[in-house]
Amino acid sequence: MKKVSSLVMALLLMVGIFSSPGFGQKAAPKVTLNFLHDQVEAVEGGAAVAFRQALDRVRKQNPNITIVEDSLTSQSLYTKVKTLAAGNELPELYVAKGDLLDMLISNKLIGAINKDINADPKWKSQFLPGVFTKITKNGKIYGIPCTSKSTSLIFYNQEIFKECGIAQFPKSWSELKTAVSKIKAKGYVPLALGNKEQWVAQSCILSTLADRYTGTDWFFKAKNRKGAKFTDPEFVKSLQALADLANMGAFNSDMNSLDNMQQRTIYYNKRAAMFIEGAWAIGDLQKDCPKDVLAATQLALIPAVEGGKGKPTAMSGGASVFFVMNNLKGAKRAAAIKVLKELSGPEFGAAMTEFNKFPAVKPGKYDASKVTPIAKQYNELVDKGSYVPVYDIQLSSSLIDVINSGLQQMLIGGITPKELAKRIQAEHEKEAL
Amino acid sequence: MNNNPLRVKRSVLILYLFPGVALFLGFVILPLLLSMRYSFFSWNGGAAMRFVGLGNYLELAKDPDFWNSFKNNIIVIVLCIIGQLGFALLLCGLFTSKLLKLKEFHRTVMFIPVVLSAIVVGFIWTLIYNKDLGILNMILKALHLQALIQPWLDDPKIVMFSVSAPLIWQYIGEYLIIFMAAVQSIDKSVLEVSEIDGCTGFNRLRYIIAPLISDTIKVAVMLCISGNMKVFDHIYVMTGGGPGNSSMVMAQYAYKTSFQQFKLGYGSTISVGILILSLTIIFISRKLGERKQA
Numbered sequence: 252m253k254k255v256s257s258l259v260m261a262l263l264l265m266v267g268i269f270s271s272p273g274f275g276q277k278a279a280p281k282v283t284l285n286f287l288h289d290q291v292e293a294v295e296g297g298a299a300v301a302f303r304q305a306l307d308r309v310r311k312q313n314p315n316i317t318i319v320e321d322s323l324t325s326q327s328l329y330t331k332v333k334t335l336a337a338g339n340e341l342p343e344l345y346v347a348k349g350d351l352l353d354m355l356i357s358n359k360l361i362g363a364i365n366k367d368i369n370a371d372p373k374w375k376s377q378f379l380p381g382v383f384t385k386i387t388k389n390g391k392i393y394g395i396p397c398t399s400k401s402t403s404l405i406f407y408n409q410e411i412f413k414e415c416g417i418a419q420f421p422k423s424w425s426e427l428k429t430a431v432s433k434i435k436a437k438g439y440v441p442l443a444l445g446n447k448e449q450w451v452a453q454s455c456i457l458s459t460l461a462d463r464y465t466g467t468d469w470f471f472k473a474k475n476r477k478g479a480k481f482t483d484p485e486f487v488k489s490l491q492a493l494a495d496l497a498n499m500g501a502f503n504s505d506m507n508s509l510d511n512m513q514q515r516t517i518y519y520n521k522r523a524a525m526f527i528e529g530a531w532a533i534g535d536l537q538k539d540c541p542k543d544v545l546a547a548t549q550l551a552l553i554p555a556v557e558g559g560k561g562k563p564t565a566m567s568g569g570a571s572v573f574f575v576m577n578n579l580k581g582a583k584r585a586a587a588i589k590v591l592k593e594l595s596g597p598e599f600g601a602a603m604t605e606f607n608k609f610p611a612v613k614p615g616k617y618d619a620s621k622v623t624p625i626a627k628q629y630n631e632l633v634d635k636g637s638y639v640p641v642y643d644i645q646l647s648s649s650l651i652d653v654i655n656s657g658l659q660q661m662l663i664g665g666i667t668p669k670e671l672a673k674r675i676q677a678e679h680e681k682e683a684l
Numbered sequence: 685m686n687n688n689p690l691r692v693k694r695s696v697l698i699l700y701l702f703p704g705v706a707l708f709l710g711f712v713i714l715p716l717l718l719s720m721r722y723s724f725f726s727w728n729g730g731a732a733m734r735f736v737g738l739g740n741y742l743e744l745a746k747d748p749d750f751w752n753s754f755k756n757n758i759i760v761i762v763l764c765i766i767g768q769l770g771f772a773l774l775l776c777g778l779f780t781s782k783l784l785k786l787k788e789f790h791r792t793v794m795f796i797p798v799v800l801s802a803i804v805v806g807f808i809w810t811l812i813y814n815k816d817l818g819i820l821n822m823i824l825k826a827l828h829l830q831a832l833i834q835p836w837l838d839d840p841k842i843v844m845f846s847v848s849a850p851l852i853w854q855y856i857g858e859y860l861i862i863f864m865a866a867v868q869s870i871d872k873s874v875l876e877v878s879e880i881d882g883c884t885g886f887n888r889l890r891y892i893i894a895p896l897i898s899d900t901i902k903v904a905v906m907l908c909i910s911g912n913m914k915v916f917d918h919i920y921v922m923t924g925g926g927p928g929n930s931s932m933v934m935a936q937y938a939y940k941t942s943f944q945q946f947k948l949g950y951g952s953t954i955s956v957g958i959l960i961l962s963l964t965i966i967f968i969s970r971k972l973g974e975r976k977q978a
Binding site: 330337354357449503507649652657659663665666 | 835930
């Protein structure tokens, strides 16, 4: 009797093995992954579609993996992640960015994925250079970037420039100042700025402008407290340049009560000649901008400064939002890695590019006719240029807070650039304690 | 046990009270105690909590941003006591006099803003204050008062006044209703006699109504203080505390520290600080009220 039953068991086992997907491999156990993300369709547009397609591919190829999605808009998402982190109840996979990453890493809530990346050279080779900067700590990589984009692009209206007698976009900072006074003389707002939420001046303007003066090495030396300070003359010069621009009336006088959406509105209404924002504005421009303004819109970078140490083709940017996972093991880990691979694969990259979004990986084959002229211009700028750090991605949130609110005060003449530099340095030193 | 049908049995009483008390303990008292505990830690949300004793409180005591936001709260409170209670009293005098027609209509109009969401009010007033499209600057222009036109929410010198205006505007109706109710409890004959004696209009308000409802006014002052110590949403929508920190109030500073800078320990300390300051101010205002009565 015993023999028979064990024979039956053995047979059943055999059947089980042969019928499982991937004959010869171990039967894949059922895995459920909870995924908390910000790809809400209505908000993210094409990016959310590309994201969903990638998840569907994983589901199709791996029937054993169940992905339970929970999607929120970014702002509420980060609040939720913080709350879940406080209670140590984070889902298997989620989206995190900026200051959250430092908190997650220092509390050991996310796991390093170096081994998984190194085990698959093909996967590794797909990423664009520099996209892991923010998520690497002591040589360990903790997640994969969702997208990568520049945060400081000058969108300018060619027609208004022509009308003001400016044939070409300024190549240097002093030329830009001349252009600003010419545009102002014609009654336009030279640079639309909506800095109510305080990050625009810092993330979109100062990050690049300061790099023009200081160069990138200085930034990392200052950040890591290795011989450079925010009170160094080159950094103060960059603040001074921005303050000078504000003093000459380059910005609209209500810049501190408008937000970045409203800064675009001034531009759309042909009342402003330029605005400075990141690549995320390209999609909105395509949607909201009147046809004639859109046709006249060109992209440029913040021009070179006299005697500056930074490269004039550089722009602040890179990856700022990441897919990360818990400290997973075994089957769950394998499944999560599969999801991460699909979300950084060539198909995902191609779909993103076709939707005029900017993936952190080299896209596979895509239909170039779907890419709009402005997105094309942007892709060219990225090809020619390089990314330099964005302040609010690299620095701690309390330091950023001091910079952000200080810039707002400086732009209305409340404090001098020197005072602001001192405040920033003081906060930076306080953090080291 | 007793035959009074209106008297409820003790057990029934406890049963009825239980849900309310439980909710209050769970959602008000417990978080408050937790927050007091957190205020002794340096904590950024994860598993790593570092006990710092009174360190956070020492930092709070010399934190210029906190005291600046406290100053702003005081400005809001003073403006609201003058604006809301003052206007409400004046209107109350008007509503109880014979001068005003269509009282029902006016009362409804005055009360409508009270039920609006703070976010809506904030947005409406942001539009009103808008430099180019706002109705305020348009009116000034129409009145040939161009000199007064300015970006109302962008100048640190006036921004506290600009953000207080919607607050005042919104809650006049609430205090009006409170005062009207108090006036209705005044004996009619008192008002009639005063009118016969020739005490009408503002004098009637000054010498008859105000003294008779002085207890209600005191309660209203207390409500006004406690409400404005935790003012947050209007200002958050309109300026986000800017430009710089010039319109930052304490509740927003606590929020910003906790959820933007992610210092949850210090954020809790600020909240406890708000609690202590609020209780102190209410205590002082009560003492002042009592002295006046004596």
